[in-house]
Amino acid sequence: MASGIKDKVAIIGMGCTRFGERWNDGPEELMVEAFQECVKDAGIDKNEIQAAWLGTCFDEVMVGKSALSASMALRLPNISVTRVENFCASGTEAFRGAVYAVASGACDIALAIGVEKLKDIGYGGLPEFSTAIGTTNALWFPNLTAPGGFAMLASGYAAKYGLDIMDVKRAMAHVSVKSHANGARNAKAHLRKPVTDEQVMNSPMIAFPLGLFDCCGVSDGSACAIVTTPEIAMSLGKKDIISVKALQLALSNGTEIAYKWDGAHFTTTTKASKAAYDEAGIKNPREEISMMEVHDCFSITELVTMEDLHISERGKAPKDIMDGFYDLDGKLPCQPDGGLKCFGHPIGASGLRMLYEMYNQLLGRAGDRQIKDPKFGLTHNLGGFPMMNVCSIAIVGKYGT
Amino acid sequence: MIGITAFGGYIPRYRMSRMTIIQNMAWYFPVIMAVAGGEKSVANWDEDAVSMAVAASYDCMTGKNRKALEGVFFASTTMPFADRLNAGVIAAALNAPEEGIANADFSACLKAGTTAAISALEAIASGERSNVLVAAADMRKAKMATMAEMFIGDGAAAVLFGKDDVIAEFKGSYSLNADFVDHYKGVGKDFDYQWEERWVRDEGYGKIIPKAIAGYLKKTGANLADFAKVIYPCYFTGTHRGIAKQLGIDPSRLQDNMHNVCGDTGTAHPLLMLASALEQAKPGDRLLLAGFGQGCDVLGFEVTDKIKNFRPARGASGSLAAKVDLPNYQKYTKFRDLITADLGIRGEANPNTSLTALWRKRKMILGFVGNKCTACGTPQFPSLPMCVNPDCNEVGKFEDYEFADKSGKIQMFTGDMLSPSVDPPAVYGLVEFDGGGKAFLDFTDCDLNQIKVSMPIQMSFRRRMKDQTRGFTGYFWKAVPKVQG
Numbered sequence: 001m002a003s004g005i006k007d008k009v010a011i012i013g014m015g016c017t018r019f020g021e022r023w024n025d026g027p028e029e030l031m032v033e034a035f036q037e038c039v040k041d042a043g044i045d046k047n048e049i050q051a052a053w054l055g056t057c058f059d060e061v062m063v064g065k066s067a068l069s070a071s072m073a074l075r076l077p078n079i080s081v082t083r084v085e086n087f088c089a090s091g092t093e094a095f096r097g098a099v100y101a102v103a104s105g106a107c108d109i110a111l112a113i114g115v116e117k118l119k120d121i122g123y124g125g126l127p128e129f130s131t132a133i134g135t136t137n138a139l140w141f142p143n144l145t146a147p148g149g150f151a152m153l154a155s156g157y158a159a160k161y162g163l164d165i166m167d168v169k170r171a172m173a174h175v176s177v178k179s180h181a182n183g184a185r186n187a188k189a190h191l192r193k194p195v196t197d198e199q200v201m202n203s204p205m206i207a208f209p210l211g212l213f214d215c216c217g218v219s220d221g222s223a224c225a226i227v228t229t230p231e232i233a234m235s236l237g238k239k240d241i242i243s244v245k246a247l248q249l250a251l252s253n254g255t256e257i258a259y260k261w262d263g264a265h266f267t268t269t270t271k272a273s274k275a276a277y278d279e280a281g282i283k284n285p286r287e288e289i290s291m292m293e294v295h296d297c298f299s300i301t302e303l304v305t306m307e308d309l310h311i312s313e314r315g316k317a318p319k320d321i322m323d324g325f326y327d328l329d330g331k332l333p334c335q336p337d338g339g340l341k342c343f344g345h346p347i348g349a350s351g352l353r354m355l356y357e358m359y360n361q362l363l364g365r366a367g368d369r370q371i372k373d374p375k376f377g378l379t380h381n382l383g384g385f386p387m388m389n390v391c392s393i394a395i396v397g398k399y400g401t
Numbered sequence: 402m403i404g405i406t407a408f409g410g411y412i413p414r415y416r417m418s419r420m421t422i423i424q425n426m427a428w429y430f431p432v433i434m435a436v437a438g439g440e441k442s443v444a445n446w447d448e449d450a451v452s453m454a455v456a457a458s459y460d461c462m463t464g465k466n467r468k469a470l471e472g473v474f475f476a477s478t479t480m481p482f483a484d485r486l487n488a489g490v491i492a493a494a495l496n497a498p499e500e501g502i503a504n505a506d507f508s509a510c511l512k513a514g515t516t517a518a519i520s521a522l523e524a525i526a527s528g529e530r531s532n533v534l535v536a537a538a539d540m541r542k543a544k545m546a547t548m549a550e551m552f553i554g555d556g557a558a559a560v561l562f563g564k565d566d567v568i569a570e571f572k573g574s575y576s577l578n579a580d581f582v583d584h585y586k587g588v589g590k591d592f593d594y595q596w597e598e599r600w601v602r603d604e605g606y607g608k609i610i611p612k613a614i615a616g617y618l619k620k621t622g623a624n625l626a627d628f629a630k631v632i633y634p635c636y637f638t639g640t641h642r643g644i645a646k647q648l649g650i651d652p653s654r655l656q657d658n659m660h661n662v663c664g665d666t667g668t669a670h671p672l673l674m675l676a677s678a679l680e681q682a683k684p685g686d687r688l689l690l691a692g693f694g695q696g697c698d699v700l701g702f703e704v705t706d707k708i709k710n711f712r713p714a715r716g717a718s719g720s721l722a723a724k725v726d727l728p729n730y731q732k733y734t735k736f737r738d739l740i741t742a743d744l745g746i747r748g749e750a751n752p753n754t755s756l757t758a759l760w761r762k763r764k765m766i767l768g769f770v771g772n773k774c775t776a777c778g779t780p781q782f783p784s785l786p787m788c789v790n791p792d793c794n795e796v797g798k799f800e801d802y803e804f805a806d807k808s809g810k811i812q813m814f815t816g817d818m819l820s821p822s823v824d825p826p827a828v829y830g831l832v833e834f835d836g837g838g839k840a841f842l843d844f845t846d847c848d849l850n851q852i853k854v855s856m857p858i859q860m861s862f863r864r865r866m867k868d869q870t871r872g873f874t875g876y877f878w879k880a881v882p883k884v885q886g
Binding site for chain 1: 745746747750752754755758759762765766779781782783785789790791812813814815816817818819820821822826827829830831838839840841842843849854855865875877
């Protein structure tokens with residue numbers, strides 16, 4: 001019986017760039033900026049890193065294939081560097097590679113870095129993915145985009161719970177209003193203006209019922225982490241040690257798109273979160289999780305995810321959201337750094353950016369966004385589309401708690 | 402006995418009032434006001450001659466065995482491929498057999514539909530084949546503010562010829578050739594080049610059709626007075642009636658030229674008029690059919706008692722009734738690529754179609770064939786090697802399962818303004834099929850504000866992409882929501 005990842009690996013350093021339209025920086029500049037902050041935070045020499053993982057998604061428009069871009073930009077000492085890609089879970093996948101390498105004993109110190117340079121394509125939104133869905137799917141897949149794929153979920157959710165789609169849209173609007181309020185307090189966030197419910201409700205339609213303010217920022221950015229064993233962390237003089245409590249991934253196997261599915265939840269998140277709670281020893285997530293950074297690529301994604309994480313009851317996420325349960329001053333703050341919505345979403349960096357916020361909150365470094373005495377922080381990524389997707393979940397906390 | 406054993410028609414959903422053209426373009430060429438009445442059919446942006454022929458063929462094959470087809474003939478002057486058997490695409494969309502079948506394209510003049518019909522009947526008469534499906538369709542482009550723009554409509558017809566359960570017995574044919582160039586379209590040209598109307602009317606339709614009918618009567622010994630309906634195309638309504646008068650045919654026996662309801666559908670038109678006539682025909686009725694274009698074909702039929710046993714799924718009349726007005730002339734001109742509107746950089750993507758993958762997956766893509774697991778009975782799409790049912794997951798225990806003719810319901814949907822589309826928003830969603838199985842599909846022939854979860858859908862074969870760089874046209878199936886009222 002596997003013992004799980006809990007408390008086997010510590011994060012000793014993290015870095016994250018300002019996310020945004022970084023017109024004058026390429027992926028190399030972004031990686032170096034995040035890396036320098038991370039190495040300084042870790043207090044090690046970069047040549048002590050023994051293995052590295054790079055997470056990127058759209059290699060076609062960015063750094064190209066392989067991990068050479070990271071190895072060369074960071075001038076790593078001819079160590080193993082591996083590029084991983086798993087849609088929006090790519091950053092967390094890089095983290096998983098580094099964490100598992102340390103946990104296995106294959107190396108002492110490992111690096112995970114994620115980067116995405118999205119603003120080099122000449123148009124808004126994500127790069128079009130007609131060549132990213134596979135040769136056979138390219139022969140028949142609908143003419144879809146990311147907002148359209150997720151917008152479908154709102155119609156499925158409203159139908160399942162007998163709700164008026166406009167009532168669902170109102171709850172979705174509050175998801176965005178809350179994240180904008182948080183993002184406004186974050187100097188590294190892409191979008192830093194608070195918005196009102198009316199502004200969100202009346203924003204231009206992108207994919208019914210998602211308006212512009214239901215969609216996350218499309219940004220450039222990089223984030224990274226250096227991990228080691230708790231013992232080495234202690235030997236480096238680290239006092240507050242942040243350790244990995246759970247790290248889970250779940251992928252669709254085709255049942256949603258081709259068999260049985262209610263169209264109102266994420267099968268993968270429902271399973272991955274359960275496995276993560278088991279791994280972390282969490283019995284009641286609604287009470288025990290202190291804070292979350294979840295994959296709010298679109299407001300409806302965050303709304304439904306609150307139920308899939310077993311925090312809001314099925315059909316009750318709109319009520320919890322409207323009650324302020326997930327606001328920064330609520331019972332379980334969600335997206336304290338502004339989320340994908342406002343911090344931005346350079347895909348390969350996003351999972352590591354979420355961990356960066358949880359790490360800083362656990363160390364009491366979050367400034368005027370600081371959450372009081374957090375114990376467990378949860379991060380969640382959801383890549384692909386509601387009917388076929390990749391979900392990653394990480395839980396971090398103070399070592400030994 | 403050989404003859405017609407089934408028939409069907411298809412007129413696209415959009416109709417544009419000719420007044421709409423006049424309101425937009427009469428400033429440029431006021432002569433178009435001479436044919437102001439009625440409306441023309443306009444194919445949706447994702448249709449073409451092949452897709453419309455598939456729709457008419459399914460309409461025709463209602464209750465007939467597509468697996469028993471021995472030939473599919475396609476007639477059109479607007480085939481998407483100059484070299485790739487267009488009839489073969491239609492046959493694949495019909496899930497017709499691949500072996501023991503001979504398919505062919507008939508093209509290059511507007512009577513290609515009747516010529517294909519004669520060839521089909523000859524093949525059956527020779528004993529070489531027991532049935533042939535003839536489909537004809539045209540989606541002709543016309544320049545803005547022309548008489549052609551006023552006259553031309555889009556549409557398709559299909560007729561199944563065979564030996565069993567004949568509903569209209571074939572009573573011989575007669576053809577004549579005349580290199581009478583009323584219009585022509587050079588290779589590589591988008592538009593017809595038209596000669597003077599007065600000459601076309603008087604020396605073309607007005608002389609060649611009567612001459613061919615006379616030839617048929619002489620050859621077969623039939624008497625024109627015995628025909629319940631005389632069917633020939635002629636988009637000049639006055640000339641259409643004038644020919645009847647000249648032949649001594651009472652207006653009640655002249656099949657309507659459909660100018661008012663859809664316009665002239667080119668190669669499809671004689672067969673579309675025939676399909677309309679057959680919907681009204683009684684046992685014992687004799688029908689005379691003529692096709693016109695660089696000559697004339699004439700065919701005679703006699704309706705049998707078996708006509709009582711056949712109805713197309715919707716028929717030309719059903720298609721005509723299921724119409725939506727297209728009041729937006731600019732939309733029509735964009736659908737036909739008569740104007741340039743920007744799709745944005747996102748719309749520039751033009752991935753090459755893998756012909757090897759298309760060959761492997763031809764049943765799936767063209768025929769919308771999925772799998773049914775023989776172990777657990779689950780229908781599924783797309784076809785992967787292992788059963789999707791998590792309690793089964795058997796490998797390779799599948800039989801073909803056709804989704805094209807299945808009804809279903811919308812499970813979830815959206816209307817996407819970001820997706821590059823010439824008719825935004827791009828509407829798509831997940832569909833659950835009656836009898837099991839689901840699919841993620843584009844929707845078409847619908848308005849976003851009319852769609853709801855659980856609304857029933859039916860499937861339609863559509864043009865999915867047009868690769869302007871390489872000249873390839875890709876097809877797949879889309880869901881058509883059945884909007885009530």
